[in-house]
Each structure stands twice: as structure tokens, then as C-alpha cells.
Amino acid sequence: MxxxxxxxxxxxxxxxxxxxxxxxxxxxxxxxPAIGAQSTPVxxxxxxxxxxxxxxxxLTADHSKFDQLKGPFASGSEVTEACLSCHTEASNQVMHSVHWTWEYQNEATGQTLGKAHEMNAFCGNVASNEVRCTSCHTGYGWTDVREPMPDDPTKVDCLVCHDKSGQYTKQDNLAGEPPLEPVAAGAKTITGAAAWPVDLAEAAQSVGAPPGRDNCGNCHFYGGGGDNVKHGDLSSALFNPSRDVDVHMSPDGQNFTCETCHVSDKHVFEGSRYETDVIDPHPDRMAGSAHDAAACQSCHTDSPHEGPNPLIAAKLNDHTDTLACQTCHIPSFARGGVATKTVWDWSTAGKLDENGKPITEEGFTQSDGKHLHTYMSKKGDFEWSENVTPYYAWSNGEMTFTLPEEEIDPTQVVEINKIGGNPGQPDSRIFPFKRMVGTQAYDVQRNVLAYNNVYGPGNGTALWSYYDWEKTLKAGMDYAGVEYSGEFDFVHTYMYWPITHMVAPADDALQCESCHTQGGRMADLAGIYVPGSEINLGGKLGLAMFLMALLGALGHGALRLINRGKKNGGHHG
Amino acid sequence: MAEHCVKVYSRFNRLWHWSQVGSIMLLFFTGARLLGLHPILPFGAAVLIHTVVALALLLLWAFATFWLFTTGGYKQFIPRMQGMWEVSRFYAYGVFKGEEHPYVKSYERRHNPLQAAAYFALKMMLFPAIWISGLAYLSYGFWDHLDGGSFWLEIIANFHVLAAFAIASFVVVHVYLLTIGHGFRQHVRPMVSGYEKVDLTPEAEAYFRQQGRVLD
Structure with missing residues (x-):
């Protein structure tokens, strides 16, 4: 009771x-509307x-009725000013979120992370490449990440998350500003499409409260410079996924938006790749009730399997203290026809043809027929893959980064981020990851990863304009304000991205024999015993004993037969 | 004393034996699947069958143990040294010379000393080894949070598999020995019909005749 x-x-x-x-x-x-409004004069x-x-x-407000939003607006900031005339606290909430600061204090490891600070295995670093990278920032005009964004409420981009007109976008090289009339020739949006002039008034009048999946996806699906390049489990396939691609987000499934799981409070969203909610223990919470963590368990509990066979269900529930839900229920990532970049070798970038022109090769054909680059003079060699089997590791969700200026061992593969957690620990589970394989520049004398200046037309140093590693690295290191010996080489790197989206329907989950077989998915993983993954010592000894018994019986029988023959077929009794 | 065909295996005894045969064969088959020796059956189905059959067999064993002790049938399995040498010598030597089996079955001791010792070892060591390790294996979810849970699981799994092969080896020898003497069919028949040739005193014969348990 x-x-x-x-x-x-x-x-x-x-x-x-x-x-x-x-x-x-x-x-x-x-x-x-006040109660009883009709009965009195309006x-x-x-x-x-x-x-x-x-x-x-x-919603309780139709923003198309507000005079403040009629426009015309000359810039995104003018729209924000109009928003803030009512929503006086909204900008301050946003400015306290990681979406704004690009900075994340990991209390557990003491590291200062976030895009503004860390290195990655894709374009390396934001510093010196700002206007291209901050095109996906939730603000306007962050042109120098060495300094935090200024405390200017009008620089918050309300529309990127709240636009419902579908025609608001950001240009890919304007530090977060939208393309406006007249749009520069050849300009592109952050999704790589040819830019169009945004109608700011239409966007302002269209706004709604919870961001739709396109609001989130237009940035998050295109991280790393293209569709699904970075995450592997976040691609344009999730705008309208079929049920087998994402059972939660599909209109034929639960039709979730991002925010259904990534609940927000004061414009701060749950869910983090720095400190992932691998578990969310909550014995007293009813399934489906409100939650403040973006974990599967938040809704599904830690014993989610039920019938039809209670014995199988109990056995599967036995697995939940070892495996993350994602491990079985996301059998592969980059599903739905959009490939992800799995290998990026920067060391080959900069090659030019006999006329001194950059080279591009399109050696990968995606399942939808689209050709993807496998070599670009700007970026080096790539590999792509669809329906990728994840890399599995014990994880408690805690990521420790190899930060800039941290000494590396170039004789080893450098892990850009190390996965925390240990086998059998109560807070750790076997979790799926995308393991990005990189080859990145480093300072040979100082043994630190090198900042590179890849973007900056006209600045004389940017790799993507001038194809000269010497200048690129010198410019990047100088900009970041760190010492550079001038001597560089390339080091192999791994970067781990937690795989948690693209949950498949239950029927498509991994089967027992995906792991419980010789050479199964957990074969390289320490700290667990997986029945069926090998003929164990007991099995080998036992088999030997069994074969000896069999041979003994056969030998004994053969001797009897031989002796019976000698005795002239005499059958006793 | 004369040999007569008497009903020595009661209906429960035969049911016990043959359902044990069926269960153990199913357990061998599914267990070999789980170990990875053959790919017939999905892993999950093999786990399910292995678990259900093992639990059913444990229940049968509980009944059989109760039955053995209430009927005094357990005395059949008490090992003894008397006649051990003769029987051992027969299997190692005499059988090749066409000698007669030295052991004459009695109603109270239908197993020869070597056989009794083997069954005793099976019941007191191999069966407990398989079901204790099996229950520990099955209940992994209840104790895997303990320190070194995975390590102990590996120990238990190895032990369980080893015990299973020991039982399989017993089955091989058990079945092979049925071919010695009067032949395989002759040896299996009593466990089907319940009747077996045993030595009876005239008094016992009279008693069993009165009960209608003597065939000839």
C-alpha cells in the first residue's frame, strides 16, 4: 500500500x-486567455x-501574433533582442550551458574539456579555425575561442534551436551568422547545402518551445564537417528514420525528438560524451516517469526484459549488470544509408597535381549511391563505413582526454580520449564505441599534439588554402600561444565516441551467439568469462578423458573380438 | 539356490533410469552446444533446454534419493571389496579367454563389486559435482556482484564441463560393458521389462512366486 x-x-x-x-x-x-474572457468586453x-x-x-503563445516579431530584422542578433524583450532570463540560461561555453569542467578528473579546449581526431582544434568551426555555435560571432564568448545577451542564437519555419540556417563560415541577402556566391550552410537567404521575420514568428530533431540535427548530425562524419550514430538518417534504424525516433516507432531523452532544465540538456550516464539506478521510479538523466535505464529500468519466456527474460536481465543496453540493442551504427568516417589520415594531405591543383578522389560509394571523398589534398586520406560493428570497452562513462600540451608517446597509438571504468565495477558496463582511427600532426621535439590552422582563406597559412604543413602548424601553434619546435611528424591516434543512438527494434538486437561463440564480439575484452567463447581448460581435459574412455572401450572390445577369433568363434555361455 | 527370472526393477526404478538417460543425453547435447562443440540449435534455445532439463533431473534425483532411502534400495550401491579382485581380473583378462563372469547376481546385490563402486562414485562424486557447479553457474546473477565474480564463474564453468565429461566417460564405459557377457540386448532388457535372472534361495523363490514376481 x-x-x-x-x-x-x-x-x-x-x-x-x-x-x-x-x-x-x-x-x-x-x-x-483569461477564464471567462468571452463574457466581458475584450x-x-x-x-x-x-x-x-x-x-x-x-502552445500558450502564438508568436506570429507578436508585433515585436514582425521584423524586418537585419541580423540574427536583432531577432534575439526581440525574443529577450519578453524572455528576459532565456539568454542567461543559454550562456550557462555547454552549448554556449564550449567548455566542460569534469570534476571527477579535474580536466577542463569542451570544444574550445580539447583536441579531436577530425579537424583537430577550433583555435585559429573559428569562423568555420563556430558556424555551429549557439551564438553569433565567436571569432576567437582563446577568449570566452562575451557576456552579450544579443549574441545568443535563439532561432537555431527554436525555429519552426525550417528555413533558418547558419552559413558554414560566418561564426554562427545565418546567410542573409545577398548570399555570397558558392556559400554553403552548416549541412553542406548551397546557402539560401534566410527570412529572419518568418523564422522569428515560427518559434516553438521544444527543439525539433531538425533543430538539433542540423548541427549534431553534421559534426566533423559532413553527414555522420563524427559520431557514427547521429546522421541525417535520423531526421525521418525507419523503425529498424531508430525504434525511438521513427515515426513508425515512438516518434521521439532528441529532447524526449535529452531532457533539459534551464536550457541545459542532459547527456554527455564526457561523463556519459552509463547507468541510472532508480529502484523506486516507475518506467516512463520523469527522469533527469539520458540513460536507457531512466525509462526502461535495469530489468527491462519480460516474457514471452520468463526464463530467457530472467537470463537477459542477468546481463544488465555487465552490459549496457546499447551493447546488444545497437548491433551496428551508421545504419540507414549514411556512412561514417572511420579513418582519417592527415599525413597525406597537401599533395597537389602536376598543375599545382588540389586533388580529390571519391573512392567510396554509399548505399544510397552517393560518392564520398577518399582523398582530398585539404584533408588527406579517409575511410568510410556503413553498418559498423562497434568497438566494445568497459566504461563508467568517464572520459579522460589527451589535452593539448600533454606529453604523448609517439611510439604508441595516442588515445585522444581514454575510456574510464573497470571490469566488474558496479558503475561500469561493457559499452559500444565508435573507434575513430586517426593520423595527426605532433611536435616531434616536444611530443605534444600540434594545433593546425586549416581554415582561413587569405591568411597565408591555412592548410585548406595553401597546402603547406609547415605554415599550417606554425600558425596554429602560434595562435594557441604554445611553443613549437618547428619539427613535426604524424602519430596514430584513436578517439572513442560512445554509441547510444540508432537503437534497433528488439528483433534486431544481438543474438546470444553474437558473443557466446568462438571469436565473438567480446573476444578481445578482458575481465569477463563468456560461456561458449572458447573450449575452456575443463573442456579440453574433459574431452581428453572422454576420448580415452572411448578408446579404452574400443580397445577392450577389439581385444575381445581378436581373442574370440582365436578361440574358433567360440561364444561363451 | 537357483537362478530365476524375477522382477527386480520396479516401475519407478525403470522410469528413473530411462528418464535419467533421456535427460542426460539432452544435457550432453545442449551442453556441447553451449561449449561450442556443435552449432545445432540457437544458443538461447540450448540454454533454455539445458536449464529446464537440468532442473527436472534434479527434481527426479530428489525423488529417487527419497525412494532409495525409504525402500532400502540404496544398499545396492554400498561399495564392498568382496569379489572385487575376481571381477577386476575378469574384465582385465578372463573376458578375453571367454571365461564366465565370476559374479552371480542376487536379489539384494544385483551389481558386481566393481559396478557398485562405479555407481557409488557416480552418485557420490560426479552427480553432486555436476549439480552443485550447475546450480552455482545458473545462479550467477545472484552472486556476480561479489569480488572476483567473473573469475569464480570461470572456475565453476571449467569444473562443470569437466564433471560433465567425466559423466560422459562413465556413460561410454557403462554402455560398452553391456556388450560383455550375454550381449547388449540381454543386458538392456531387464531395465525395460523389469525382470532379471538372479540367484534365489528356495524361501525367497516361494515368496516371490506368491507375489507373482517370478517369470519362470
Whole structure:
């Protein structure tokens, strides 16, 4: 009784709490139609309020009715000013999020992470390449990541997350600004499409509260410079995935948006690749109730398997203290027809043809027929892959990075990030990762990863314009303000990306024999005994004993037969 | 004393024996699948069958143990040295010379000393080894949080497999020995019909005749 009473209380509170962030923040209370408004003459302040004859809207504010949003707007910042005239606290909330700071303090490891600080195995570093990289920043005009974004509320980009017109975008080299009339020739958006002039007024009047999957996806699906390049489990396939690509996000499945799992509070979203919620233990929470962590367990509990066969279900539930849900339920990533970049070798970048022109090769054909680059003078050699089997490792979600200026051992593969956690620890599970294989520049004398200046047309140093490693690295290191010996080489790197999206329908989950077989998926993993993965010592000794018994019986029988022959076929008895 | 065909294996005794045969064969087959010796059956189905059959067999063993002790049938399996040398010598030597089996079955001791010793070892060592390690294996989910859980699982798994092969070796020898003497069919028949030739005192014969348990 007590338990069910608690559950009901928890459920009611959850329902109430669940409503708050979604609607209360963005709805100015004075716009809400007052009860009994029809019976009295309509007050001036409520002249735009909907009447009972109007369709009931999802949100309590129709932004197309606001005079402040009629425009015209000359810049994104002007739209933000209009937003802030009502939503006075919104910009400050955004400016306290990692979306704005690109900085993440990992209390557990003491490391300062975030795009503004770390190195990665893709384009390396933001510093000196800002206007290209910060094209996906939730602000306008961050042209120097050596300094934090200025405390200027009008620099927050409200539209990138809240636009519902579908025609708002950011240009790929304007430090977060949208392409506006007149659009420069050859300009591209952050998704790589030919840029179009954005209608800021239309976008401003279209806004809605929870970001849609396109709001998130237009940046997050294109990380690393193209569709699915970086994550492997976040691609344009998730804009409208079939059920077998993502059972949660498919319109034929649960039709989740990103925010269904990545719940937000004060514009800060749950979910992190620095400190991943590998587990979310909550024995008292009902499945499906409000949660504050973006883990599978948050909704599914730690014993999610039920019938039809209770014995199998119990056996599968036995696995949940060893395996992350993702390990079985995301059998492969880069599904849905969009390949991910798996190998990036920068060391071959810079080669030019006999006319001094850059070379491109398109040696990979994606399953939708699209050709992808396998060599570019700008970037070196690539490999791509679809339906990739993940790399598995024990993980407690804690990532420790090899930060700039941290000494590396170039004789070994440098792990850009190291996966935390140990076999059998209560906070660790076997988790799937995309292991990005890189070859990156480093300072040979100082044994540190090198900053590179890849973007910057007209600056005389950028690799993508001038194809000269000497200049590129010198410019990058100088910009970052670190010492550079002038002597560089390339080192092999791994970078690990947690795989947690593209959850397949239950029928497509890994089967027992995916792991419980010789050479199965866990074959290289220490710290677990996987029955069926080898003929163990007991099995070898036992087999020997069994064969000896068999040979003994056969030998004994053969001797009897021989002796019976000698005795002239005499059968005793 | 004369040999007569008497009903020595009761219905429960035969049911026990043959369901044990069936279960153990299924356990060998599915266990070999789990070890990776053959690919017939999906792994999950093999786990399921192995688990259910093992639990059913344990239940049967519980009943059989109860039955053995209440009926006094357990005395059949108490090992003894008397006649051990003769029987051992027969299997190692005499059988090749066409000698008669030195052991004459009685109603109270239908197993020869070597046989009794083998069954005793099977029941007191191999069966407990397989079911204790099996239950520990099966209940892994309840103790895997302990320190070194995975290490102990590996120890238990090895032990379980080793015990299984020991039982398999017993089965090989057990079946082979049925071919010695009066022949395989003659030896299997009593466990089907329940009747076997044993030495009876006239008093015992009279008693069994009265009960209708003597065939000839």
C-alpha cells in the first residue's frame, strides 16, 4: 500500500514537473486567455487572444501574433533582442550551458574539456579555425575561442534551436551568422547545402518551445564537417528514420525528438560524451516517469526484459549488470544509408597535381549511391563505413582526454580520449564505441599534439588554402600561444565516441551467439568469462578423458573380438 | 539356490533410469552446444533446454534419493571389496579367454563389486559435482556482484564441463560393458521389462512366486 501510494505521488509530481520546463518558461502569462474572457468586453491587452471558435494550439503563445516579431530584422542578433524583450532570463540560461561555453569542467578528473579546449581526431582544434568551426555555435560571432564568448545577451542564437519555419540556417563560415541577402556566391550552410537567404521575420514568428530533431540535427548530425562524419550514430538518417534504424525516433516507432531523452532544465540538456550516464539506478521510479538523466535505464529500468519466456527474460536481465543496453540493442551504427568516417589520415594531405591543383578522389560509394571523398589534398586520406560493428570497452562513462600540451608517446597509438571504468565495477558496463582511427600532426621535439590552422582563406597559412604543413602548424601553434619546435611528424591516434543512438527494434538486437561463440564480439575484452567463447581448460581435459574412455572401450572390445577369433568363434555361455 | 527370472526393477526404478538417460543425453547435447562443440540449435534455445532439463533431473534425483532411502534400495550401491579382485581380473583378462563372469547376481546385490563402486562414485562424486557447479553457474546473477565474480564463474564453468565429461566417460564405459557377457540386448532388457535372472534361495523363490514376481 505504502509503495503504491508513493508511486502515485511520484507520478503526479512527475507529471506536474514534466510540464514546467516545456511550457511555463516560454509563455508570457499575460498572453494566456483569461477564464471567462468571452463574457466581458475584450480588454485591450487580450486583443490577440484566441477565442473558443479558434483551433486549440499546442502552445500558450502564438508568436506570429507578436508585433515585436514582425521584423524586418537585419541580423540574427536583432531577432534575439526581440525574443529577450519578453524572455528576459532565456539568454542567461543559454550562456550557462555547454552549448554556449564550449567548455566542460569534469570534476571527477579535474580536466577542463569542451570544444574550445580539447583536441579531436577530425579537424583537430577550433583555435585559429573559428569562423568555420563556430558556424555551429549557439551564438553569433565567436571569432576567437582563446577568449570566452562575451557576456552579450544579443549574441545568443535563439532561432537555431527554436525555429519552426525550417528555413533558418547558419552559413558554414560566418561564426554562427545565418546567410542573409545577398548570399555570397558558392556559400554553403552548416549541412553542406548551397546557402539560401534566410527570412529572419518568418523564422522569428515560427518559434516553438521544444527543439525539433531538425533543430538539433542540423548541427549534431553534421559534426566533423559532413553527414555522420563524427559520431557514427547521429546522421541525417535520423531526421525521418525507419523503425529498424531508430525504434525511438521513427515515426513508425515512438516518434521521439532528441529532447524526449535529452531532457533539459534551464536550457541545459542532459547527456554527455564526457561523463556519459552509463547507468541510472532508480529502484523506486516507475518506467516512463520523469527522469533527469539520458540513460536507457531512466525509462526502461535495469530489468527491462519480460516474457514471452520468463526464463530467457530472467537470463537477459542477468546481463544488465555487465552490459549496457546499447551493447546488444545497437548491433551496428551508421545504419540507414549514411556512412561514417572511420579513418582519417592527415599525413597525406597537401599533395597537389602536376598543375599545382588540389586533388580529390571519391573512392567510396554509399548505399544510397552517393560518392564520398577518399582523398582530398585539404584533408588527406579517409575511410568510410556503413553498418559498423562497434568497438566494445568497459566504461563508467568517464572520459579522460589527451589535452593539448600533454606529453604523448609517439611510439604508441595516442588515445585522444581514454575510456574510464573497470571490469566488474558496479558503475561500469561493457559499452559500444565508435573507434575513430586517426593520423595527426605532433611536435616531434616536444611530443605534444600540434594545433593546425586549416581554415582561413587569405591568411597565408591555412592548410585548406595553401597546402603547406609547415605554415599550417606554425600558425596554429602560434595562435594557441604554445611553443613549437618547428619539427613535426604524424602519430596514430584513436578517439572513442560512445554509441547510444540508432537503437534497433528488439528483433534486431544481438543474438546470444553474437558473443557466446568462438571469436565473438567480446573476444578481445578482458575481465569477463563468456560461456561458449572458447573450449575452456575443463573442456579440453574433459574431452581428453572422454576420448580415452572411448578408446579404452574400443580397445577392450577389439581385444575381445581378436581373442574370440582365436578361440574358433567360440561364444561363451 | 537357483537362478530365476524375477522382477527386480520396479516401475519407478525403470522410469528413473530411462528418464535419467533421456535427460542426460539432452544435457550432453545442449551442453556441447553451449561449449561450442556443435552449432545445432540457437544458443538461447540450448540454454533454455539445458536449464529446464537440468532442473527436472534434479527434481527426479530428489525423488529417487527419497525412494532409495525409504525402500532400502540404496544398499545396492554400498561399495564392498568382496569379489572385487575376481571381477577386476575378469574384465582385465578372463573376458578375453571367454571365461564366465565370476559374479552371480542376487536379489539384494544385483551389481558386481566393481559396478557398485562405479555407481557409488557416480552418485557420490560426479552427480553432486555436476549439480552443485550447475546450480552455482545458473545462479550467477545472484552472486556476480561479489569480488572476483567473473573469475569464480570461470572456475565453476571449467569444473562443470569437466564433471560433465567425466559423466560422459562413465556413460561410454557403462554402455560398452553391456556388450560383455550375454550381449547388449540381454543386458538392456531387464531395465525395460523389469525382470532379471538372479540367484534365489528356495524361501525367497516361494515368496516371490506368491507375489507373482517370478517369470519362470
Amino acid at each position: 505504502t509503495q503504491s501510494a508513493l508511486r502515485i505521488t511520484a507520478f503526479v509530481s512527475a507529471v506536474i514537473l514534466g510540464q514546467l520546463p516545456a511550457y511555463a518558461q516560454d509563455a508570457p502569462p499575460e498572453e494566456t 480588454a485591450q491587452g487580450a486583443s490577440k487572444a484566441a477565442h473558443m471558435s479558434d483551433p486549440v494550439k499546442e
